[in-house]
Amino acid sequence: MPPWIKRPAVYTLFQAQRELDAYINLCDMEITGLGCVNKTGNTFVIEKLCLLDQKVNEVKAELSQDALHTLAYESVKSGKSLANVRLWWHSHVDMPVKWSMQDEATIENLGATADWFISIVGNKAGEYNVRLDIFKPVRWAFLDLGLRIKMPEDRVLEERLLEEMKNKVKGYRFMPRNVL
Numbered sequence: 001m002p003p004w005i006k007r008p009a010v011y012t013l014f015q016a017q018r019e020l021d022a023y024i025n026l027c028d029m030e031i032t033g034l035g036c037v038n039k040t041g042n043t044f045v046i047e048k049l050c051l052l053d054q055k056v057n058e059v060k061a062e063l064s065q066d067a068l069h070t071l072a073y074e075s076v077k078s079g080k081s082l083a084n085v086r087l088w089w090h091s092h093v094d095m096p097v098k099w100s101m102q103d104e105a106t107i108e109n110l111g112a113t114a115d116w117f118i119s120i121v122g123n124k125a126g127e128y129n130v131r132l133d134i135f136k137p138v139r140w141a142f143l144d145l146g147l148r149i150k151m152p153e154d155r156v157l158e159e160r161l162l163e164e165m166k167n168k169v170k171g172y173r174f175m176p177r178n179v180l
Contacts, residue, residue, distance in 0.1 A: 010132065011147075024091040030058070090120075094124055
C-alpha cells in the first residue's frame with residue numbers, strides 16, 4: 001500500500017458484534033446478512049445488522065431477492081434511506097475465513113450499488129476477515145482490516161478509574177480524553 005494512503009479502521013458497536021457472533025454460532029450452516037455502516041473520515045462503524053430471508057446450506061447462503069426488494073420498499077415507505085447499508089456479512093461455519101470465488105463475485109456485485117462496501121466473513125471459532133472495497137472513483141481493496149469493538153461510553157467508570165489512578169499512580173498527569 002502506498003505510504004500516502006491511510007489504512008481504514010473498522011469498528012463494530014458492541015451490540016452489533018454480539019449479534020454477529022450469535023448469528024454465526026447459532027446457525028449450523030452458512031448464514032448471511034447486511035448491515036448499516038457510519039463512515040467518518042477513514043473510520044467505519046458498523047452500527048446495525050439486518051437478517052433477511054435466505055436459503056442456506058453447508059457451503060452457501062443466498063439472500064432472497066424478494067427480501068431485498070421488501071427491505072428497499074419498507075425503507076422507502078418509512079422514509080428511511082438505504083444509503084448506509086454498506087455491509088455484507090456471512091459465515092463459513094467451521095471453515096477458514098478466506099474469501100472464496102463466490103464471495104469475490106458477491107463483492108463485485110455489491111460494487112454496482114455503492115461506491116464502497118465492507119465485507120465480513122466469520123466462523124464459529126470467532127475468527128473474522130474484514131475488508132473494505134472501494135469501487136469509485138477507482139477500484140481498490142483494503143484486506144485483512146480486523147474488527148474492533150466500539151464499547152459504549154461509561155463516564156461513571158472513567159471517572160472512578162481516573163480518581164483511582166490519581167491516588168495510586170504518582171508522577172504523571174492524567175487527562176480525561178474521549179474514547180472512541
